[in-house]
Amino acid sequence: MARYKRSFSPKVMAKRIREGRGQGYGGNYKPWLTVRDVPSKGLSSRIRGWKTGRVHHLLSIHERSYFFILEWSIIVIDIREQFPLLPLEATLEIANRLGIKHPTDPVTQLPVVMTTDFIIDFIVDGKIRKCARTFKQESDVSDRTAEKLQIERVYWEERGVDWGIVTEQEINEQIAANVKWIHKAKKFGSVPAVTEDILAGIESLLRQMPLENYRSLAQIGSELDKSFKLPPGCGLWSIRHLIANRRWIVDMKQPLNKRKGISFSIGFCSNVGEE
Secondary structure, three states: OOOOOOOOOHHHHHHHHHOOOOOOOHHHOOOOOOOOOOOOOOOOEEEEOOOOOOEEEEOOHHHHHHHHHHHHOOOEEEEEEEEEOOOHHHHHHHHHHHOOOOOEOOOOOOEOOOEEEEEEEEEEOOEEEEEEEEEOOOOOOOHHHHHHHHHHHHHHHOOOOEEEEEOHHHOOHHHHHHHHHHHHHOOOOOOOOOOHHHHHHHHHHHHHOOHHHOOOHHHHHHHHHHHOOOOOOHHHHHHHHHHHOOOOOOOOOOOOOOOOOOOOOOOOOOOOOOO
């Protein structure tokens, strides 16, 4: 649960509800908290999502890494971050029942709306399911943190939603780093020099190139620039685009943006890093 930049009050809560925060799905969802609402120390991120098309507000580097893992998963269809546990009376009642002090604003001492880091919609056996996930570092084992998590757990349990804690040990940082590297190349058309015909030609050439002779994707990209007479960097962007759209399958557990040791393969959709 994030700490607010500005003092929280019933007036602030009412304003956010009027703005539609914590409501909607997909591209229409508005997070309860944005990067402007909480102190970040430079660790927050605003990223336009593949699945939703909207800007996601991630409040820590670990949230960002987990977000990239979710973006890569083929079973995840919607990601709603900074989801509010409303109505406020619900968590107040749970805290009272459990004999736990409800989180309050440090300035006003008024109870604040608690949030869950991620609500995730995913498809299993053709059915849409939902789960709630909150990130906590393994080192954060204070009694107060445990109390807040208990309130959150009971809130979702009583609503029939699977809730769980994600720690840094459960995030494959290499997959997250790779998705971060290819993320902005997902959408076609952002590089005008690469037309659909050129991209098709690049994809065809990649299937024929002796990839084992190259030390890195950057080197392959440079070769593509020369072959198709493209401005520098277009070939590498095309590679990132093909990987992002699963048209070129590589081992996402291996570093992609480095000088040597890349694991190459050409094929169809892989389940690597899907879970």
